[in-house]
Structures are given as C-alpha cells and as structure tokens.
Amino acid sequence: MRKGRLFKSQFSSALRQEKALLSSVIFALLFQAALSMVQPWPLQIIFDNVILGKPPGKLLVRISGPFWPTISKNLLTISIVVLLAVALLNGLALYVQNIRSTRLIQKVVHRLRVSLFSHVMELPVAYFNKVGAGEIVSRITTDTADTKPLLEGGIILVCRSIPTFVGIFLIMMSMDLPFALLTLALAPFLAWSTYFFGQRVKRASRMQRRHESQLADVTALAVRTQRCLKLLGLQDQEVQRLADRCLQSRRAAVEAGSWQGFYTAATTVALTAGTALMVLVGVFRIKAGYISPGELLVFMNYLRSLFKPVREVTKYFNKISKAMACNERIEEVMAIAPCHLGVCEIPNAIPMPPFREEIEFKDVSFQYDAENRIFEGMSFRIQKGQKVAVVGDSGSGKSTLLSLIPRFFDTNGGQILIDGRDIRSFSLDSLRRQIAIVPQEHIIFHTTVMENIALGRPEQKARREEIYKAAEKANAHEFISQLPDGYQTELGTGHVQLSGGQAKRLLIARALLRNAPIVLLDEPTSGLDPHSETQVMEAFDNLMEQRTILIVTHDLPTIANAGLIIVLREGRIVESGSHEELLEKEGLYDFFWKEQVGRILPADIPR
C-alpha cells in the first residue's frame, strides 16, 4: 500500500469516529512533549547558580518577576520542587495517555472487525470459492488486532516524538547554534536506516502473514475432514503439510527479526558515538566560554530527549512495519467490490413482485472459470405450481443450475426471467426472499432446534405454533419431541448431532416456515436409508403444496409424477418431458430408469 492511502483506509475512518478519545490522548502526549522541554532546567540552575555561584540568567529573573528576591533565597528548594512537580505531572499525563489510548485502540479494532466482516458478508459466493476459510478468519481476527501498533506507535510519534524533537532543537539552537547543528549530523543516517530496514521488515512480515493464513487454512480443512483423513490414514501427511507451512512462517518471522536486530544495533552504535562526540565538543565550547557547564548538562539531557523519539521509532519500528502489512491485508479485502466478482445489484433494482407465472431460462451460458464452460445456450420454462426434476450424472451441472436462480452466480450469457423480467432487475434480497432452498449439505446452525427452524424466516419472527406446524408437516415433530430438551435442544458440535434423515427433515421444516413460492431441492434423499427416505419424501410432498419446485435427484421413482423432467449431460439438456414421454423416447432417462428400477425388481424390467 502506498503511504498516502493509509489516511483514507478503514483504519483511519474507524479512528475518525473516536474524536473525543483521540483528542484526549493527543493532549496528554503534547503535554508530555512540553514537560520534557522544561525538565532539565532546574538542574541547570542548581549546577550553575547554586553550586558554581554564577549570576542568574535574565530569563529566570524575568519569569520570577516581583518574587525574585524570595526565589533567589530558596533557589535549591524551589528547583527541587519544580523537578518533582514536573516528574509528577509527567506521570499523570502518561497514565491518562495509557488508559485512554488502550480504550481508543480497542474501539478502533472493534470497528475494523465489524466493518471487515460485514463487507465479507456482502461478497458473492465466487469470493468464498476462491479464498479459504482460514484465510478469511485470520484476516478478521488476527490482522485487525495486529494493526494496534500502527495507532499506538503512530500517534506517539506524531504527537510526542516529533513536537519534542522540534521544540528541543529550537531551544538548543537559541542556546548555541553550531553546537545544535552538530547534533543534526546523525539525522541523515538515522532516516536512511529507518527507511531501508523498514522496507525489509515489512516485506518479511507480509510473507509471514501469508504463511500463517495458509496455516489456518490447513488446520480448518483438517478439522472439517477428520473422518476422511482418519479413514485414509492421511494424518501424517496433513501434519507434514502443517509443518511445512510452519517452517515457512518461521523463516519469514526470523528474517523480519534479523532486520529489526540490525536496525537496533546500528542505531544504538550511532547514537552512542554521537553522544561521545557531543561531550567532546561540549568541553571545548565550555573552555572557549560559549556555554556554561550547567548548559552542557541541559544539552546532554536534551540530547537524550532528542534521541528518545529515535529510540521510540526503533521500539515501534518492527511492530509498525508488521501492522502496516496487516493493514494492507485488511484493505485488500475491503477493495474487493462485490461487483468485481460478478453478482451485484443494479443501481435501479426493483423489489421482485410476488411470483405469478413462470421461470424461464433463455439461452443461458455459464462458466465458473475461463476454461470450463458448464452451460451453453440452455433454455427451458417452468410454470408456476409445476414440479420440475433435473436428473443426470454427477458433475453434469445440476447443482450449478439451481445456484443460478437465487443468483449465487450470474449467468455469463443469456437470461433467467421470472414472469418475463430478468432476475438481475430485482434487488437481491427481494429475489432471495421468494426462494427456499433445501441444500445438499446439511446446514445446521449451532443453536436450538427451535431457532434452527425459525431461521428460515428471519425477516418476520415466527410464532411457536408456526414452528410446531412446520415441524409436523416436515415429519420432524416426532423425533424433535424425543430429543433431550425437545425444541430447546442445542444442536451442533459438542451438543446433539442429528442423523442425515433428521437433519434433512429439519431443513424441510425450515423451508416450510419460509413459505416461499419457489423451492429448490438438491438431492433431498441421497444417502438416506429407505425408512428415512419415505419420511423425507412425505415431508417433501407437504412442502410442494402450492409451490413451484425444482428438484435435483438421482432417485427417479420420487419424481415420476413430475410435470417436467430435464435430463442433463455435461451441461446440456439432452432430453426433457414427462416420465411417460421420456420412457417412450428410450433415451438416457429410459436407461437410468431401467437401471434403477431394475435393481429393485428384476422381474419388472421390460424386454
């Protein structure tokens, strides 16, 4: 990321929303800067005026005004009191700064996380197709938190280090110009080394972050596929994969650490050499009568304060560089506009009117990536209230076809029309609200059975009776009643786990509650035993009442009564028609049918 962009980033917009906190932190820091300029002067007075008995400076007399006679008698006591007061105020300012900046940083991280996550939620399915879960998780949880030093260090540098540096340098110039200019001799070296090493730390940190995301991906996948890994005995291979990622992340971290080490060492040596040079020159300046010993003391003290910002840069340097890399990763995600990946709402999208007549696929072409075309010029119509079945080999594009209707992906050519209007003219929400999906995989949320069903219709809170009714129609009421806490049973990892048939019926209850006119089912009976299958199919018949159904299945007897059966092969419709029509054609459907029914009743195979 170019430096200018930081000020327009999410990070700074989150910061702008915390003006009150930010200004109190800034005030505390500026106050510390002011105190550091006052701090060495009591020492100079003690040294020059009390110990060496020199006449007091004009400035001191002028500041004291009418109190000078009293002050001059108690110079030592007053100097000590001022010294202590400065230390006390400095402590107070530090305390305020720490408390307020912690709160500020936590609030900014909170905002960053929420805005990043809500952006990710807006991204189309294609994004999740490309980016692993671990990668997304690490950006939202770790990267956001690791931007902290950017704020912590950045604000300290801008509001304390730089004002201190400038203020002290101006005072030093007014005391002894040549001597002050000498202290600047180190600046070019320090600036160059900060830039040079900073680039390298940042680059290594970016690599480290990338490897760590992959680490998260490997872990997430391994957790999800545990059973399969165990069965195939692939645990060792996965451990090796993780170890490889760890190694790469470790190497990058060590590289970043080494550059940081070089930087610290180089600056420490340079600063110590600089101080020695100052003492040497200072002694000559005292002998030549340009400055007093007390003033050299002030100079040396200021020199320490002057190099403090530099030391602060060193301290925050590694962290800030890392934080910049994290911030880049956040900005990278924020920069993805949903429209770049296809699916997005047109500016004048209208709410979809209630579904009345038909869904039409008109010359639809679709491909997931540049190489593989899934559909080409596909056309068919579905009338309202019709039950349409899609059958075909696996990989023929059945699930893909379903996913085009709620616009999980957009077509690459042609149109999908509902009641004669392109679905892209509707707002996404209103389109999806009229569709219920019973997906192939069992998506059960980590909450109660009740909530799991109620989620079917989040826009309008479901009454208890409605949920019971949906469960009854879905043939799910009976098994739910037998769960330990009935409808209040918690589901998911660490809680009750449902069988395939039970989960499917729960999903059907969810779809029933949704009460959407268009229902999409992806292999509702696959992987079920015959008894569960019968129960699911009964539930499914209830779901069908008054609705338009598109069902993908391998289970041909369940769809023999469908109004239209579409047979897909490699993304093309090879046949379509009713069950009887298709049997007469003696084509692919006929073949599937005989194969399947034949398995059950050999005597029934015709011919």
Ligand SMILES: Nc1ncnc2c1ncn2[C@@H]1O[C@H](COP(=O)(O)OP(=O)(O)O)[C@@H](O)[C@H]1O
């Ligand atoms: N998310 C995806 N990204 C890229 N290619 C995909 C994706 N999902 C499916 N495919 C490919 O599209 C083709 C059709 O897949 P799919 O619609 O799932 O088939 P079916 O449901 O009929 O088994 C397959 O070749 C598959 O590899």
Ligand SMILES: [Mg+2]
């Ligand atoms: Mg499928």
